[in-house]
Amino acid sequence: MNKHILITGAAGFIGSNILNYLFSKYPKFSFTALDALTYAGNLKNILPEILSSPRFKFVYGDVRNTNLVDDLVGESDIVIHFAAETHVTRSIHDNIKFFDTDVLGTQAIANAVYHHKKTVERFLHISTCEVYGTGLAKKMDESHPLNPHSPYAAAKAGADRLVYSYYLTYKIPAIILRPFNVFGPRQHLEKVIPRFITSILLNEPLTIHGNGKAKRDFMHVSDVATVIDLLVHAPLEKVAGEVFNIGSGKAVSVLQIAKSIEKHMKVSKSQIRFLKDRPGQVSTFRCDYSKIEKLLNWQPKKDFDKSLIETIRWYKENKDVWSEQLWLRKVSISLPDGTVVYH
Numbered sequence: 112m113n114k115h116i117l118i119t120g121a122a123g124f125i126g127s128n129i130l131n132y133l134f135s136k137y138p139k140f141s142f143t144a145l146d147a148l149t150y151a152g153n154l155k156n157i158l159p160e161i162l163s164s165p166r167f168k169f170v171y172g173d174v175r176n177t178n179l180v181d182d183l184v185g186e187s188d189i190v191i192h193f194a195a196e197t198h199v200t201r202s203i204h205d206n207i208k209f210f211d212t213d214v215l216g217t218q219a220i221a222n223a224v225y226h227h228k229k230t231v232e233r234f235l236h237i238s239t240c241e242v243y244g245t246g247l248a249k250k251m252d253e254s255h256p257l258n259p260h261s262p263y264a265a266a267k268a269g270a271d272r273l274v275y276s277y278y279l280t281y282k283i284p285a286i287i288l289r290p291f292n293v294f295g296p297r298q299h300l301e302k303v304i305p306r307f308i309t310s311i312l313l314n315e316p317l318t319i320h321g322n323g324k325a326k327r328d329f330m331h332v333s334d335v336a337t338v339i340d341l342l343v344h345a346p347l348e349k350v351a352g353e354v355f356n357i358g359s360g361k362a363v364s365v366l367q368i369a370k371s372i373e374k375h376m377k378v379s380k381s382q383i384r385f386l387k388d389r390p391g392q393v394s395t396f397r398c399d400y401s402k403i404e405k406l407l408n409w410q411p412k413k414d415f416d417k418s419l420i421e422t423i424r425w426y427k428e429n430k431d432v433w434s435e436q437l438w439l440r441k442v443s444i445s446l447p448d449g450t451v452v453y454h
């Protein structure tokens with residue numbers, strides 16, 4: 112079956128991996144990528160055979176541009192909305208863009224989906240586990256309260272509930288996905304796993320906010336791709352208006368991640384250093400994905416250590432892609448006591 116899919120934020124980390132996956136798996140599908148190519152977007156993330164294909168169109172533009180978004184949504188059967196400002200620390204440093212892009216950009220997309228409700232078959236909104244804040248239970252399911260800890264998380268929570276309100280009010284065919292932490296090839300150096308890997312490649316210390324005991328639930332980006340694939344094909348009546356968590360279901364501390372990366376990269380003397388903690392830090396995230404497991408039989412497949420080794424290989428082999436991001440690895444933020452630190 113031919114489908115035309117609009118992917119926003121397709122030049123970023125997850126969006127490009129999903130585009131690369133769906134494009135090669137479905138030779139009859141065609142795609143439009145809408146991306147503003149902010150510091151986080153890079154056309155090198157999209158495979159050259161996609162960029163030159165007649166089944167693909169790249170549109171340089173902003174998700175807040177309502178006329179442009181309306182035209183592109185009007186041409187599409189399926190909309191997958193990744194575009195966002197995504198870095199928690201940067202949201203502490205400069206939060207305006209986060210509310211602009213993450214909330215108003217999502218509103219522009221949701222309004223366009225409403226306007227083209229007769230032709231848009233489904234709209235996948237990519238939210239995040241950050242909307243929950245620190246886990247109040249051992250594992251967090253979709254009914255966990257929303258207690259965002261950072262401006263990024265608050266903006267994403269606004270977008271998440273905006274989409275849900277449009278589903279209730281206007282019956283748009285929306286599905287909300289809340290991935291826990293994701294890693295893999297093409298992730299920006301500001302995020303923790305690429306930062307650790309490239310610090311070792313550059314002979315620099317691995318810096319950790321706080322004591323490193325904060326736990327996260329990390330899954331490989333290919334596990335996100337299998338969920339998106341399922342949600343693109345699932346019977347709409349089963350998934351419309353639903354929120355789905357996805358993650359590994361396992362919590363690993365930031366310190367443990369740093370140590371594993373040092374082990375896999377054969378660092379003989381540990382270079383781990385500790386910095387003052389980041390304000391709004393979340394202490395534990397662990398995903399309960401049983402809802403989507405029961406409904407669509409999805410489970411994460413990739414082993415954490417094997418995925419880490421593959422990711423390390425990608426960063427070793429693609430310095431030309433990530434070296435352009437080096438100057439963006441650190442952000443200055445003011446702590447509540449007034450001191451300025453670089454994270």
Ligand SMILES: NC(=O)c1ccc[n+]([C@@H]2O[C@H](COP(=O)([O-])OP(=O)(O)OC[C@H]3O[C@@H](n4cnc5c(N)ncnc54)[C@H](O)[C@@H]3O)[C@@H](O)[C@H]2O)c1
Nearest residue numbers: 120122123124125147148149151152173174194195239293
């Ligand atoms: N990376 C994770 O661990 C993770 C986890 C859960 C959810 N998410 C969500 O998944 C989505 C993608 O995350 P990512 O890590 O790939 O992000 P990213 O920062 O790597 O990429 C974001 C992309 O959006 C584009 N963009 C930003 N502002 C835009 C605008 N105004 N108009 C058009 N394009 C714009 C950027 O150019 C970039 O290509 C986001 O919505 C994020 O909140 C990410």
